[in-house]
Amino acid sequence: MTIQFRQLFEPISSTYTYLLGCRESGLAVLIDPVLPAWRRDLEAVRALGLELAMTVETHIHADHITAAMQLKREAGSRIAAPAVDRLACADVALEEGKPLVVGRLAIEPLFTPGHTDDHHAYRVGERLFTGDALLIDGCGRTDFQNGDAATLYRSVHGKLFTLPDETLVYPGHDYQGRRVSSIGQEKARNPRLGGGRSLAEFEALMGKLGLAYPKFIDYAVPGNRQCGLCPEGVPEELQQYCEEMAHSPQG
Ligand SMILES: [Fe+2]
Secondary structure, eight states, X not given: OOEEEEEEEETTTTEEEEEEEETTTTEEEEESOBGGGXXXXXXXXXXXXXXXXXXXXXXXXXXXXXXXXXXXXXXXXXXXXXXXXXXXXXXXXXXXXXXXXXXXXEEEEEEOOSXXXXXXXXEETTEEEEETTSBTTBOOOOSSTTOOHHHHHHHHHHTGGGSOTTOEEEESBOSSSOOOEEHHHHHHHOTTTOTTOOXXXXXXXXXXXXXXXXXXXXXXXXXXXXXSOOOTTOOGXXXXXXXXXXXXXXX
């Protein structure tokens, strides 16, 4: 089987969206599409001669609004989200132990709470889409959305770090242009979770990060619980999260 693959970057929230396509069936999936980039992402699917079958969320995001609903409107794709979110707007409820099959793609959900209480990573063959549970040389914060550092540590060490070292790690974000890592690399040198860091060390480190209040969370969370509707009252300076991104069409 040939998997078609693209890593797409949304610069407003520094989010990676992943396009996975199955050449045999002509069907594609987008993991964590972002609202301002919906048209570019749909064009990327179509440029490969594929039809967008589904969008898949790793968790309820606090830093951007998903394009799931917009893509459903425009392309008829179905919306898949973690079952624990109990979203009325979702078409498919995902849980660990029940692979999502699209054409010949088998997307294996891995329940990885800690950044948020609903977080799932997705494994597709040799690739692992880690959302915000595990970033390249980092991890998502654990101080909102029922996050918990000890829970995240157990998710990463007990689940993600038990995968083969050569598994490719594709994160939900990167703020420095890094694109891909591996389980072996993160186990060896992730400054928060790798290199033999203990649970107590990780909890202490996460407890003193002193990060600012997430500026878009009060709009993103309700918007994402509706699968990607921009709520009323988004202030002027945050409107870029809701508007379509300027883009140049692909050839
Ligand atoms: Fe997140």
